[in-house]
Amino acid sequence: MRPLGQIRRFVLELDGGGAPGAHRGGELLSGQVVLDLGRVLKVQALEVCARGLAAVHWLESRSVGTNVVYTDHSAAEPYLRQRQQLIRDNGEVTVLQAGKHEFPFMFQLPETLATSFEGKHGSVRYWVKAKLHRPWSVVKKAKKEFTVIEPIDINTPALLAPQAGVKEKLARAWYCNRGQVSVTAKIDRKGYTPGEVIPIFAEIDNCSTRTVVPKAAIIQTQTFVARGSKKQKKSVVASITGDSIAAGKRDVWHGRALKIPPVGPSILQCRIIRVEYALKVCVAIPGTSKLLLELPLVIGTIPLHPFGSRSSSVSSQRSVNLDWLRMAMLEQPEAPPEYSSIVSSEESAQNLSPPCQDELSNGLEGPFFAYIQEFRYRPPPLYSEVDPNPPAESIRPRCMTC
Template identity: 50%
Template sequence: MGVKVRTFGIVFDSEGVSSYSSGDVVSGQVLLELSDELKLAALRLEAKGCARVNWSDNLAASSAVTGTVAPRYREEVVYLQHQQTLRQPTGDQGCFITLQPGKHEFPFSFHLPQGPLVTSFNGKYGSVKYWVTAILERPCVPNQIVKREFSVTSQIDVNAPNFLSSVSKSKEKTVGCWFFTSGPISISAKIERSGFCNGEAIPIYAEFENCSSRLIVPKAAIFQTQTYLANEKTKTFRQMVANVRGNHVASGSTESWNGKALKIPPVNPSILDCCIVRVEYSLAVYVHIPGSKKLLLELPIVIGTIPYNCFGSRTSSVCSQFSMDMSWLRLALPEQPEAPPNYADVVTEEDLARQFPSLPQTDNLQHEFGSPIFAYIQEFRFQPPPVYSEVDPNPTFTEEMRREVSFEI
């Protein structure tokens, strides 16, 4: 008999999506291409996601001598378990379904759990993986299986308050040999926040002081630490993922880094919510000392997935400052505005008692002086303003008409 199954594979609807998150829908089709008709018992789909660790102690030398087997440490934690049947015979079809030659598509869809899912990861002694398996069951033939992995990312927002606070440390070391010391070397380092994302540059603020007789070289590096736990045992793997160096610091000199940039390469986000696999990062600022151990201090950092929003942080800061300033303004202002004082309260009695000459008629002024009256408007400059009142003493024509006219229906 010829080969009946030409193609058996899995295609996701969102092939362009690099990763899924908690609560997302994973959907796609199982593709089946046949060269001849095929009797099908069932077509099932399984989705699984789990964290696994696996390592053994390095006892090869002793094992060869004693004949003992090195112990292995294994552990597994399941985060996703889903099963569904895509095709199976019904009651009137008997035990099998006959599929005709050609292409067949069987759609599938399922939701990822709403709870926290650990980010996909492949490390030295363990991994976190998610995959979909399609199982083709046929009579008198071994099951045919196809597997397809997909990536899951646990979202970490670096704008969280616990990632926005600055981190700083200082350390000092005296360099010498036996009873002869040449002086201390000190480091002070600071970063303005501890949360970053891939592609960002970490601004490093550091001060290096060399009071020894040796030439030192300041450096900085990002380290990834993988920690695996199984059977109450711990296995650690540490590697450098990025580094930068500064200028040599001569004896009796200092070196300052005012925001020296160290770019983060594409690395796996931090994994902090798995009980058997942890991925942590740190920024190490250190000096290389010839003939002596390096002087090193480490600042913990977190590699997240939601980028830092500088504008949002500044806006919140400005808003909080503005609110504080407005609170002082409310204390300074009265609850209700006061009426202006009476003119008589601010003018002396002599000014009030001053007599102003009576003004002649307009016709006499124009006849006597031969000029219009506005030329002598200055005579009114000593007139006091009217007394303050909430009722307008000189209503407009429109207001008078409203008072006099009434409408009857």
């Protein structure tokens, strides 16, 4: 049996945010510290603090003679650091009677925060911690993590702008020219939200003597920056494969559908951690490195306004071909391919090269929950045959016979 003097319960409880379990910059973070006592307890102080931190860390090894030297790369960026005294330590002991006690608290979150994130070489985390100080006893602690999701509205001119590109490549084998392969691709806009379908419009001209296979994939790039160095992790989150194109033939994609899976949004506000997305159209050419065309994407949290812009591509809502319908009926979707099958080793090495100073000094370009806006429409005015603005009596119609 537990002693009567032991603390039965010491926990932190947070109130809900704008989205289920999520908060955003500028909001009030409120909650209470719950303390359940079996008998009288003497307390010196009770404090609660809110913290938010982005941190990256990785090790790199290199050989120096017969020894292996490890280089530590780490960086941190604080976002939240607030403290509140619920029971002040004024030199006297506060006596709490047996039973349940609740101590409410409230913090004002900063206007600018980074979205919560967990990656291989870094993270963005937020938490609240309570500390109970008692005479001649160790400090008792309680911790509660919370999620921050910064809204990214895709209803902006920059994210509603169409994205297009052209790429071509000579197919070579044993230093012999086998012809040229070119690809032209376009998507309706730059910003999307998870669950949306990206209609891809593309033309693949195969003027080579080989049969080629086109593919399209959404690539997520996690970039971790520390002390002028960076570490990247790339992964394929969704992909589709087109039909084989014979030598001398052309294939046209009339809005080939590629659905965005439930992925995290782009991270725009953090200087040491970036999460970026891109749509890559790849053409596999036998005997030659792949032809790659990359179009930038931004995964947002606020979905497209139903009537927000004419350029918001009606085709993105309607252009779902039969291939996508067949894909949607599969009970177990096929896993995306490895990143190495989409990007060649040469381009992967270029992506992992250290950044220049200008790249680190520039701002970032670009939370798992979508914010749904509410629209209220006013009814049209009532119809009436009586002119609400009759002409003045002094104005007479001109006689046609005068």
